Amino acid sequence: MENFPNNSSGLELSIAMPGFSSSPPSGESGGIIMKAAVDINQVPSSGTEEECMEEEDEISPNHSGLAPRKKLRLTKEQSRLLEESFRLNHTLNPKQKAALAEQLNLKPRQVEVWFQNRRARSKLKQTEMECEYLKRWFGSLTEQNRKLQKEVEELRAMKVGPPHGRHPLPPPSTLTMCPRCERVTTTTLVEKGPPTTTTTTTTSAAATKMAFLQPPASCYN
DNA sequence: ACCACTGCCATTCTTACGTCA
DNA sequence: GCTGACGTAAGAATGGCAGTG
Numbered sequence: 001m002e003n004f005p006n007n008s009s010g011l012e013l014s015i016a017m018p019g020f021s022s023s024p025p026s027g028e029s030g031g032i033i034m035k036a037a038v039d040i041n042q043v044p045s046s047g048t049e050e051e052c053m054e055e056e057d058e059i060s061p062n063h064s065g066l067a068p069r070k071k072l073r074l075t076k077e078q079s080r081l082l083e084e085s086f087r088l089n090h091t092l093n094p095k096q097k098a099a100l101a102e103q104l105n106l107k108p109r110q111v112e113v114w115f116q117n118r119r120a121r122s123k124l125k126q127t128e129m130e131c132e133y134l135k136r137w138f139g140s141l142t143e144q145n146r147k148l149q150k151e152v153e154e155l156r157a158m159k160v161g162p163p164h165g166r167h168p169l170p171p172p173s174t175l176t177m178c179p180r181c182e183r184v185t186t187t188t189l190v191e192k193g194p195p196t197t198t199t200t201t202t203t204s205a206a207a208t209k210m211a212f213l214q215p216p217a218s219c220y221n
Numbered sequence: 222a223c224c225a226c227t228g229c230c231a232t233t234c235t236t237a238c239g240t241c242a
Numbered sequence: 243g244c245t246g247a248c249g250t251a252a253g254a255a256t257g258g259c260a261g262t263g
Contacts, residue, residue: 224263
Protein backbone atom coordinates (compact mmCIF):
# COMPACT_ATOMS: atom_id res chain seq x y z
CA MET A 1 0.00 0.00 0.00
CA GLU A 2 1.36 3.30 -0.99
CA ASN A 3 1.30 6.02 1.52
CA PHE A 4 0.71 9.65 1.16
CA PRO A 5 3.95 11.29 2.14
CA ASN A 6 3.59 12.50 5.62
CA ASN A 7 7.04 13.77 6.23
CA SER A 8 8.05 16.86 4.42
CA SER A 9 11.64 15.84 4.54
CA GLY A 10 10.88 12.72 2.58
CA LEU A 11 10.13 14.82 -0.42
CA GLU A 12 9.51 11.95 -2.70
CA LEU A 13 6.05 11.01 -3.75
CA SER A 14 5.56 7.43 -4.63
CA ILE A 15 2.21 8.12 -6.17
CA ALA A 16 1.43 8.23 -9.82
CA MET A 17 0.29 11.65 -10.90
CA PRO A 18 -1.35 11.95 -14.26
CA GLY A 19 0.16 14.82 -16.10
CA PHE A 20 3.21 14.81 -13.95
CA SER A 21 6.38 13.21 -15.02
CA SER A 22 8.96 12.68 -12.40
CA SER A 23 11.48 14.64 -14.32
CA PRO A 24 15.10 14.48 -13.36
CA PRO A 25 15.45 16.87 -10.52
CA SER A 26 17.08 20.06 -11.58
CA GLY A 27 20.16 20.01 -13.71
CA GLU A 28 18.42 20.18 -17.03
CA SER A 29 15.37 22.32 -16.86
CA GLY A 30 12.60 21.02 -19.03
CA GLY A 31 14.90 19.47 -21.53
CA ILE A 32 16.78 22.63 -22.10
CA ILE A 33 20.21 21.94 -23.32
CA MET A 34 22.71 24.37 -22.08
CA LYS A 35 25.13 25.63 -24.61
CA ALA A 36 27.84 25.85 -22.05
CA ALA A 37 27.33 22.31 -20.89
CA VAL A 38 30.62 20.60 -20.55
CA ASP A 39 31.27 17.10 -21.71
CA ILE A 40 30.84 14.68 -18.86
CA ASN A 41 34.23 13.22 -19.34
CA GLN A 42 35.89 16.52 -19.84
CA VAL A 43 38.05 17.75 -17.05
CA PRO A 44 37.41 21.42 -16.51
CA SER A 45 40.21 23.17 -18.19
CA SER A 46 41.76 26.34 -16.95
CA GLY A 47 39.39 29.08 -17.80
CA THR A 48 36.12 27.28 -17.20
CA GLU A 49 33.66 29.03 -14.99
CA GLU A 50 34.26 26.67 -12.13
CA GLU A 51 37.85 27.49 -11.86
CA CYS A 52 37.25 31.14 -12.44
CA MET A 53 34.91 30.97 -9.53
CA GLU A 54 37.34 29.03 -7.46
CA GLU A 55 39.92 31.65 -7.97
CA GLU A 56 37.79 34.70 -7.82
CA ASP A 57 35.50 34.07 -4.95
CA GLU A 58 38.24 34.54 -2.48
CA ILE A 59 37.42 38.13 -3.17
CA SER A 60 34.24 38.83 -1.35
CA PRO A 61 32.01 40.23 -4.05
CA ASN A 62 28.55 41.63 -3.87
CA HIS A 63 27.08 44.28 -1.67
CA SER A 64 30.15 46.42 -1.73
CA GLY A 65 28.82 47.15 -5.17
CA LEU A 66 32.19 46.75 -6.77
CA ALA A 67 32.84 43.23 -7.91
CA PRO A 68 29.66 41.68 -9.23
CA ARG A 69 29.37 38.16 -7.99
CA LYS A 70 30.21 35.51 -10.50
CA LYS A 71 27.84 32.67 -10.82
CA LEU A 72 29.12 29.18 -10.93
CA ARG A 73 27.61 26.80 -13.41
CA LEU A 74 28.08 23.25 -12.35
CA THR A 75 29.24 20.78 -14.93
CA LYS A 76 27.06 17.83 -15.78
CA GLU A 77 29.42 15.56 -13.94
CA GLN A 78 29.31 17.71 -10.85
CA SER A 79 25.55 17.83 -11.00
CA ARG A 80 25.38 14.10 -11.48
CA LEU A 81 27.52 13.43 -8.45
CA LEU A 82 25.60 15.88 -6.36
CA GLU A 83 22.32 14.34 -7.40
CA GLU A 84 23.66 10.93 -6.59
CA SER A 85 24.67 12.08 -3.14
CA PHE A 86 21.34 13.75 -2.67
CA ARG A 87 19.55 10.55 -3.52
CA LEU A 88 21.41 8.82 -0.76
CA ASN A 89 21.20 11.63 1.74
CA HIS A 90 19.25 14.85 1.73
CA THR A 91 21.61 16.34 4.25
CA LEU A 92 25.33 16.04 4.70
CA ASN A 93 27.40 15.93 7.79
CA PRO A 94 30.57 18.04 7.76
CA LYS A 95 32.76 15.10 6.81
CA GLN A 96 30.59 14.09 3.91
CA LYS A 97 30.38 17.67 2.79
CA ALA A 98 34.12 18.13 2.84
CA ALA A 99 34.70 14.86 1.02
CA LEU A 100 32.16 15.66 -1.63
CA ALA A 101 33.52 19.15 -2.05
CA GLU A 102 36.99 17.79 -2.56
CA GLN A 103 35.76 15.19 -4.99
CA LEU A 104 33.94 17.86 -7.00
CA ASN A 105 36.64 20.43 -6.71
CA LEU A 106 34.22 22.78 -5.05
CA LYS A 107 34.13 24.55 -1.74
CA PRO A 108 32.24 22.92 1.09
CA ARG A 109 30.05 25.99 1.24
CA GLN A 110 29.10 25.52 -2.40
CA VAL A 111 28.15 21.92 -1.75
CA GLU A 112 26.17 23.04 1.25
CA VAL A 113 24.36 25.67 -0.78
CA TRP A 114 23.63 23.20 -3.51
CA PHE A 115 22.02 20.82 -1.04
CA GLN A 116 20.11 23.70 0.46
CA ASN A 117 18.70 24.72 -2.86
CA ARG A 118 18.11 21.16 -3.87
CA ARG A 119 16.03 20.55 -0.76
CA ALA A 120 14.08 23.69 -1.50
CA ARG A 121 13.41 22.57 -5.06
CA SER A 122 12.24 19.19 -3.84
CA LYS A 123 9.93 20.81 -1.39
CA LEU A 124 8.54 23.11 -4.02
CA LYS A 125 7.91 20.21 -6.33
CA GLN A 126 6.29 18.31 -3.53
CA THR A 127 4.04 21.24 -2.73
CA GLU A 128 3.05 21.63 -6.35
CA MET A 129 2.16 17.97 -6.58
CA GLU A 130 0.18 18.09 -3.39
CA CYS A 131 -1.64 21.15 -4.65
CA GLU A 132 -2.56 19.34 -7.83
CA TYR A 133 -3.60 16.32 -5.84
CA LEU A 134 -5.84 18.39 -3.60
CA LYS A 135 -7.40 20.07 -6.61
CA ARG A 136 -8.28 16.70 -8.04
CA TRP A 137 -9.52 15.50 -4.73
CA PHE A 138 -11.71 18.56 -4.45
CA GLY A 139 -13.12 17.87 -7.88
CA SER A 140 -13.85 14.32 -6.94
CA LEU A 141 -15.54 15.33 -3.71
CA THR A 142 -17.61 17.89 -5.54
CA GLU A 143 -18.79 15.22 -7.91
CA GLN A 144 -19.52 12.86 -5.06
CA ASN A 145 -21.40 15.59 -3.27
CA ARG A 146 -23.49 16.17 -6.35
CA LYS A 147 -24.40 12.49 -6.49
CA LEU A 148 -25.32 12.43 -2.84
CA GLN A 149 -27.51 15.49 -3.22
CA LYS A 150 -29.28 13.70 -6.01
CA GLU A 151 -29.68 10.66 -3.81
CA VAL A 152 -31.19 12.78 -1.08
CA GLU A 153 -33.66 14.26 -3.50
CA GLU A 154 -34.68 10.79 -4.66
CA LEU A 155 -35.16 9.63 -1.09
CA ARG A 156 -37.26 12.64 -0.31
CA ALA A 157 -39.36 11.92 -3.34
CA MET A 158 -39.81 8.32 -2.16
CA LYS A 159 -40.86 9.45 1.27
CA VAL A 160 -43.61 11.55 -0.23
CA GLY A 161 -45.10 8.59 -2.01
CA PRO A 162 -43.19 5.51 -3.12
CA PRO A 163 -44.80 3.71 -6.02
CA HIS A 164 -46.10 0.25 -5.17
CA GLY A 165 -43.70 -2.60 -5.85
CA ARG A 166 -40.86 -0.30 -6.64
CA HIS A 167 -37.35 -1.67 -6.28
CA PRO A 168 -35.94 -0.38 -3.01
CA LEU A 169 -33.18 2.14 -3.22
CA PRO A 170 -29.82 1.28 -1.75
CA PRO A 171 -29.31 2.51 1.77
CA PRO A 172 -28.34 6.15 1.98
CA SER A 173 -24.74 6.92 2.52
CA THR A 174 -22.93 9.86 3.97
CA LEU A 175 -19.50 11.28 3.57
CA THR A 176 -17.47 11.84 6.68
CA MET A 177 -14.01 13.19 7.07
CA CYS A 178 -11.58 12.02 9.67
CA PRO A 179 -10.62 15.22 11.51
CA ARG A 180 -7.18 13.88 12.23
CA CYS A 181 -6.05 12.82 8.83
CA GLU A 182 -8.81 14.34 6.71
CA ARG A 183 -9.45 11.02 5.13
CA VAL A 184 -12.86 10.89 3.60
CA THR A 185 -14.99 7.81 4.11
CA THR A 186 -18.34 6.79 2.75
CA THR A 187 -20.57 5.45 5.48
CA THR A 188 -23.52 3.32 4.54
CA LEU A 189 -26.17 2.95 7.23
CA VAL A 190 -27.49 -0.55 7.77
CA GLU A 191 -31.16 -0.63 8.64
CA LYS A 192 -32.33 -2.49 11.74
CA GLY A 193 -28.79 -2.81 12.97
CA PRO A 194 -27.33 -1.08 15.98
CA PRO A 195 -26.54 2.55 15.35
CA THR A 196 -22.86 1.82 15.28
CA THR A 197 -23.14 -0.85 12.65
CA THR A 198 -21.84 0.75 9.55
CA THR A 199 -19.92 -0.35 6.59
CA THR A 200 -17.17 2.08 6.05
CA THR A 201 -15.23 2.25 2.89
CA THR A 202 -12.71 4.64 1.53
CA THR A 203 -14.20 6.94 -1.07
CA SER A 204 -14.27 4.33 -3.73
CA ALA A 205 -15.25 6.66 -6.52
CA ALA A 206 -12.39 8.94 -5.79
CA ALA A 207 -10.03 6.07 -5.22
CA THR A 208 -10.80 4.48 -8.54
CA LYS A 209 -10.82 7.71 -10.47
CA MET A 210 -7.62 8.88 -8.92
CA ALA A 211 -5.12 6.15 -8.51
CA PHE A 212 -2.94 8.48 -6.54
CA LEU A 213 -5.47 9.08 -3.81
CA GLN A 214 -4.06 7.26 -0.85
CA PRO A 215 -4.76 7.79 2.81
CA PRO A 216 -1.82 8.95 4.86
CA ALA A 217 0.13 6.34 6.71
CA SER A 218 -0.75 8.03 9.96
CA CYS A 219 -4.27 6.89 9.41
CA TYR A 220 -3.30 3.34 10.05
CA ASN A 221 -1.42 4.05 13.22
C1' DA B 222 23.66 33.88 28.82
C1' DC B 223 26.68 33.39 25.07
C1' DC B 224 28.62 31.21 21.09
C1' DA B 225 29.25 28.27 17.08
C1' DC B 226 27.06 25.61 13.92
C1' DT B 227 23.46 24.25 10.89
C1' DG B 228 19.11 24.26 8.32
C1' DC B 229 15.49 26.85 6.37
C1' DC B 230 13.63 30.67 4.03
C1' DA B 231 13.15 34.76 1.22
C1' DT B 232 15.53 37.15 -1.83
C1' DT B 233 19.03 38.69 -5.09
C1' DC B 234 21.41 38.18 -9.12
C1' DT B 235 23.74 35.75 -12.96
C1' DT B 236 23.24 32.91 -16.84
C1' DA B 237 21.19 30.63 -20.69
C1' DC B 238 17.44 30.24 -23.65
C1' DG B 239 13.43 31.68 -26.50
C1' DT B 240 11.11 35.16 -29.05
C1' DC B 241 10.66 38.90 -31.98
C1' DA B 242 11.54 42.88 -34.74
C1' DG C 243 19.69 33.51 -42.09
C1' DC C 244 21.89 36.65 -38.77
C1' DT C 245 21.74 39.88 -34.89
C1' DG C 246 20.66 42.50 -30.86
C1' DA C 247 17.15 43.68 -27.38
C1' DC C 248 14.12 41.90 -24.23
C1' DG C 249 11.59 38.67 -21.21
C1' DT C 250 11.81 34.63 -18.56
C1' DA C 251 13.16 30.42 -16.09
C1' DA C 252 16.63 28.05 -13.60
C1' DG C 253 19.56 27.92 -10.14
C1' DA C 254 23.83 29.61 -7.50
C1' DA C 255 24.63 32.64 -3.84
C1' DT C 256 23.53 35.76 0.10
C1' DG C 257 21.72 37.36 4.50
C1' DG C 258 18.78 36.74 8.28
C1' DC C 259 16.49 34.00 11.60
C1' DA C 260 15.61 29.98 14.57
C1' DG C 261 16.87 25.72 16.73
C1' DT C 262 20.38 22.99 19.00
C1' DG C 263 24.35 21.49 21.64
